Amino acid sequence: MNNYVPQQFVILRIKDISADTKLFTIKPGLKFDPGQFVLVGNLGFGEAPISITSTPGKNYFDLAIRIVGKVTKKLHELRTNDIIYIRGPYGNGFPIDKFKGKNILIITGGCGLAGLRSIIYYIKENSSNFGNIQIFYGTKTTEDILFKDEIKLWRKFAEVLITIEKPTKSWRGNTGLITNLITTTTINTVNSLALLCGPPIMFAKVSEKLLKLGFAKDNIYASLERNMRCGVGVCQHCTCGEKYVCKDGPVFNLDEIEKMGDF
């Protein structure tokens, strides 16, 4: 098998989910675990690592792609029925077996929600296996909120709190940074796990607050983002200490992250 040659998939649907983010529904299905990612690209325009954002076991899968650079800009030019090139899935995914019977606290910012949508749906579909489910989501503006319609439905199985950093006057909800949502009254640290995905600064601030409130380091999980070229632990771009984010991660607990040393 040659790892570097991508497979052809077909774009089934494309939906705008914010000003700079599109949701691509792609067929056929792919065997993967929540938290895994693919290297997605367009021949001639390179590849980018993107989390699979749908739940496993379907005859399609979803990728939410925000324009952040040249590769993603080109991907946004693709249309329904176009061919899209994919390698993977790669990475470890969430250690779901360890999550059973636990309260789950999902904390995410901006397009980080896309990285956790797969596990959110997995939890929804298997909700009897889990305790209390909470989803805390922070964005800069109301326009940046991804999956608005779906979030309404998530309220049926989870407590969803949203905070906006720079709200418009009409916004009636929480304001400020996501750390404001994390208080002794909003969260329960007993028998609970926190799952994080977002920019590095958010991860640092949120984990600091969770530790302060009594979360153990190995109960805080994060999906990390890094530069990736190969996806299989060779090219060296994603290294963090002894670990490769592409093959040992992208999901790590805080204990592991701290041991990576040069994180």
Place this chain on the structure above:
Amino acid sequence: MAKILAKKDIGKFIKFLKRKYRVFAPVKKGGGVLFSEIDSVNKIITNLSMIPPIKIFYPAIQELFSFKKNKINQSKKLNKPIALLGLNSFDINALSVFDKIMSRPRDKYYWQNRNNSLIIGFGEKRVNLIGEYDLFFQERVGSFQVVIGSHLGKDISKNNLFINVADELKKSIFSPDPLFLNVKKLSSAIVASYNDEIWDDLAKICFGCGNCVYVCPLCYCFDVKDEINLDKNLSVGNCSRCSGKRSRYWDSCFLAHFFEVSGHNFKPKLRDRIYNWYYHKFVRFPEEFGTVGCVSCERCIKYCPAKINYREVLEKILKKYE
């Protein structure tokens, strides 16, 4: 009982090899020494090459595949296998480690040339030679004593140019690099030194040019880039009508972009990238491959424009954190 090859016959031997192989050996090129394809014995010199011979199998630019109208074509295998002639002990040792790296996972592009290759070492002595080779030519007056290292080497040495003599085979010498006698200790010292000023001081003199990586026989980091052929039918979003290729390029972890994603650089400081190189070679490497990522060839010292000597750096760290 041993075999010898008379020095006067080496030209004939190369001619014999050329029937089956593309023969690469160290030759003078552009003011330095490089492994290049040779036609005759005259050009061979045995000084340390600038670029290690391993990189014949792992070239600076490796096409991964070409594409045309949404059809991917994988690069074809080269017809003639490669013979590397004139490797020293460092490069033979490095080749064995590189084989391990390229097996996790198996790298098709490396092995398509490496698989049927012939490796012939050369030297006055066999010093610290632990890597695998097919033949080793040990110099003596007027001839080479031939050390057989593999079945392939044995087959090759059946050629009439190789003469049986009654000599004993000279023993190889083993005097390991004192820096790597206790790898665990070295690894822990490097981990402990993360916040040390030594890395800040190095960043003040290091140009961040990445030369040490390109000349290292055990550096292998890479980038992947696409090229599109200029073509009037070039379409906008998808590539259903265009053609081009995707290639793997040598990269260097000293360069500023190496740890960058769109919108964030995870190691913007040169001191952190320098530390990463040492961490990779002396912490992550032993963890992954059971050996340090260094064969003591000292090319990185020779070709560093800032005259940085990694041995001095390691000695300093060992002294401080032992």
